[in-house]
Amino acid sequence: MQKRKLGNSNLEVSAIGLGCMGMSWSYGPPKDKQEMISLLRAAVERGVTFFDTAEVYGPFLNEELVGEALAPFCGQVAIATKFGWAPGSNDGNRWTVLDSRPDRIKQVAEASLKRLKVEAIDLFYQHRVDPNVPIEDVAGAVSDLIQEGKVKHFGLSEAGAQTVRRAHAVQPVTALQSEYSLWWRNPETEVLPTLEELGIGFVPFSPLGKGFLTGKIDADTKFDNTDFRSTVPRFNPENRKANQALVDLLTEFAQQKRATPAQIAIAWLLAKKPWIVPIPGTTKLHRLEENLGAVDIELTPDDLLAIESASSNIKVEGARYSEFHEQLTGR
Secondary structure: OOOOEEEOOOOEEEEEOOOOHHHOOOOOOOOOOOHHHHHHHHHHHOOOOEEOOOOOOOHHHHHHHHHHHHHOOOOOOOEEEOOOOOOOOOOOOOOOOEEOOHHHHHHHHHHHHHHHOOOOOOOOEEOOOOOOOOOHHHHHHHHHHHHHOOOOOEEOOOHHHHHHHHHHHHEEEEEEEEEEEEEEEEHHHOHHHHHHHHHHHHEOOOOOOOHHHOOOOOOOOOOOOOHHHHHHHHHOOOHHHHHHHHHHHHHHHHHOOOOOOOHHHHHHHHHOOOEOOOEEEEEOOHHHEEEEEEEEOOHHHHHHHHHHHHHHOOOOOOOOHHHHHHHOOOO
């Protein structure tokens, strides 16, 4: 497995990480714990050293799963987790109120350290920007945790370019995590140039469009009511039918490269910048192996131009989040 550094930091990780959320939360009922432990350990065996979780996934179940599975590999892998939601603010099993007060951040860090079974959190992201807490105070709280040796690196998730600048001025930001793929390219406008200027790494989540770019979802696919895609406008049947054109395009390029649409989607991200580390999630070993195979696919500048030129003619239909979650992004 190739390695990459996240920006100017000394955090070196596998070129493709593993998003763990779907193992316990958000994409239907939690999966079998022992099967997921086996999958996480299989990922390590295949060279993955970067794993993504959060306290809110479950809540807590995902951190516990990741901590147990990766305990034998302490010091060999990097685990990223997140803070920023208030417990007790439930809508079903989702927390719906933000809380990035410094005291709360420090409480989350202590609890996450125990669940992850580590002495220091490798990368600690603010999950969403809290409009009630100045980002300078958030960065200061994480800086304190870094000074105490409880956190190694500071990250932000779905933050806007100006917020990244303000945070970075207080405590250097190692990575920004946001959605980015061929069907969500908004980060290219302001975010990616800012990260490049400041020397910050970029971690795209949902690099496969929440599964859509794999070509395994169509207008007839049914989602369980515990699968959050059932509430996402982009995934209503009409929009899925319209958005199939992008999958068809990826399939054409995949055939030329003797690859799968998913591999082309990930290879495209890897080819964009050397400091981009996508974290596709999966609960299946064969999908994990398929995703990791993207590192072996070389896309030339001409390939990138062709893919982007063709995809720019396709209008993606539907918002990527429900209205509530959409308003929490890009701040």
